[in-house]
Amino acid sequence: MSLDKKQCSICYYTIKPSQMKTLVCNHSFHMKCVWNWLVISNVCPLCRIEVSKYPEYGCEHNEYIHYINAIINKNKCKI
C-alpha cells in the first residue's frame, strides 16, 4: 500500500500518477472518471463527501474549476 500505485474505485483500473485526481477527502481516482462522476452526482463515490463545498481545494486544478462550472451552469460546459 505504500507504493504509489492506486486503484480507481470507479473503473477499477490502476491509476497512473499523471492521471490521478485526489479529492478533498483524500480519495483518488482517474481524472476523467471522477469528473464524469462529479458532474452527475457531486459527491465522492467512496465517502459521499460533498466536494462542491470545497471549491478552494481545486484552485490549482483547472479541471476542478471546469467541473464546478459545469455544475453551476448545468450543461453549458462540455468536458
Ligand SMILES: [Zn+2]
Ligand atoms: Zn477510473
Ligand SMILES: [Zn+2]
Ligand atoms: Zn472520499
